[in-house]
Amino acid sequence: MDEFMAARLQMGVSLGFHIIFACIGMVMPWFMFVAEWKWLKTQKPVYLDLAKAWAKGVAIFFAVGAVSGTVLSFELGMLWPTFMEHAGPIFGMPFSYEGSAFFVEAIALGLWLYGWNRLNKKLHLYIGMVVGIAGVMSGIFVISANAWMNAPAGFDWVDGQAINIDPVAAMFNKAWFVQSHHMVIAAFSATGFAVAGVHAILYLKNKLEIHAKAITIALAFASVAALLQPLSGDHAAKSVAERQPAKLAAFEAHFETQESAPLIIGGIPDVENREVKYAIKLPGFLSFLAHGDFKAEVKGLEEFPEEEWPPVPITHYSFQIMVGIGMFLALLGVIFLAGTYKWKHWLEKRWWLKLLIVATPLGFIAIQAGWVVTEVGRQPWIIYGIMKTKDSLTPMPGIQYTFYTITAVYLLLSFIVIWLLSRQIKMLQNKYKSND
Incomplete structure (x- = not known):
């Protein structure tokens, strides 16, 4: 493994680990x-127990996420110093705002965790809302910085240097909103x-009320989000088609420029022969996805120098995984919303609980695939159209060893987190069994 691949893999592992906690x-x-x-409204103790149980999990994830996020920040400077030399003064603003949002989130979470029976109940409730708002804002600011790498703005690039820097324009680049939502x-x-x-697994073992309430609350959020995601994805695809046509072509393994371009489902890209084998093709749908017109022309990879093509197979497969899982989760969202209206005892349907169990890791798999699409699909650029990733690599030798070390540490942390969460779940189960 060469230094360049080791550096990219280290960033990939670090981001893949951190994104779950984020x-x-x-x-x-x-x-x-x-x-x-719900507890304040109904005075049912089950909601109070649920809020406190979830809070313990949030505290665990928050602590590990803070560490992994800090590691990522250091890796940007350690692995890609040339990038940070030029990019730091331009897109530093969203990172500074992210730090502020993180501190607000940490302070509010501390007040929420230790404020039970010490703060006014309504004040305590709204402090929880502050935790949520700060968490979302923190994520949006980081995404804005990443979006800048896909849609550079807020500077003029002259003779290898950035001049006329406008940090506000950089933060609110053309990609920040679409990537954020x-x-x-x-x-x-x-x-x-x-x-x-997770609660469906526990409910199948012991039909406790707390798990039923947890499933209902979680699915209310998840179902609405899953149904909004295809609309968000359509907006994202049109944005990519405008800003990064080579990335869109790699999504679909679209080699030749053509009108009424087909949408490719599945298939195995053959880069050497510039074709996709064993794929289902829907005529005109890629043109509609990219430009809102079934007859519009869509640029193929042939329009770009081959050395500037993203790695087509991995980008294509990741995009297919992301879209496929997204559509499946949207279907589950429809079933939940329809079932809540129609079925009085929908939680008693084992097939539904088993579907939820199957879906447990799928959303995060789709997120990982989506970030592969975003990052690998931008290659060979670290700043799209401005600086190539290989030109930003540190001259420091031995990156392979830091990659192996970071990977081992993250695997260890994963086992620790799983153990801690399992311990909390067992304590909750035992409490409710003893009450029964």
Whole structure:
């Protein structure tokens, strides 16, 4: 493994690990808020127990997420110093705002965790809302910085240097809004289905009321998000078609420029022969996806120098995984919303609980695939159209060893988190069994 691949893999592993904790940090506080609100409204102890149980999980994820996020910040400077030399003064503003949002979130979470029976009940409730708002804003600011890499703005590039820097224009680049809403919606969908799936497993073992309430709250968020996601994805695709046509072509393994371009479902890209084998093709649908017109022309990879093509197979497969899972989760959202209206005892249907269990990891798999599409699909550029990734690599040798070390540490942390969460779940189960 060469230094360049080791550096990219290290960033990929770090981001893939951190993104799960970031999503949970954005979403779970809203679940806690609703559970506490339901407790204040109904005075049912089950909602109070649920809010406190979720809070313990949030505290675990928050601590590990803070560490992994800090590691990512250091890796940007350690692995890609040339990039940070030029990009730091331009897109530093969203990172500074993200730090502020993170501190607000940390302070509010501390008040929420230790404020039971010490703060006014309504004040305590709205502090939980502050945790949720700060978490979402923190995510949006980081996404804005990443979006800048896909849609550079706020500077003029002259003789290899950035001049006339405008940090506000850089932060509010053409990609920040579409990437932000796509990611935030995905976080609510993935976290909601994961939480519902875990509680579905527990409900199948012991039909406790707390798990039923948890499933309902989590699915209420997840279902709405899953139904919004295709609309968000359509907006994202049209934005990519405008800004990064080579990336869109790699999504679909679209080699030749043509009108009424077909949407490719599945298939195996053959880059050498510039074709896709064993695919289902829907005539005109790629043109509609990209430009809102079934007859519009869509640029193929042939329009770009081959050395500037993204890695087509991995981008295509990741895009297919992301879209396929997204459509499946949207179907589950429809079933939940329809079933809640029609069925009085829908939680007693084992097939439905088993579907939720199957869906438990799928949202996060889709998020991981989506970030592969975003990052790998931008290659070979680290700043799209301005600086190539290989030109930003640190001259420091031995990156392979830091990659192996970081991977081992994250695997260890994963086992610790799973153990801690399992311990909390067992304590909750034992409490309710003893009450029964």
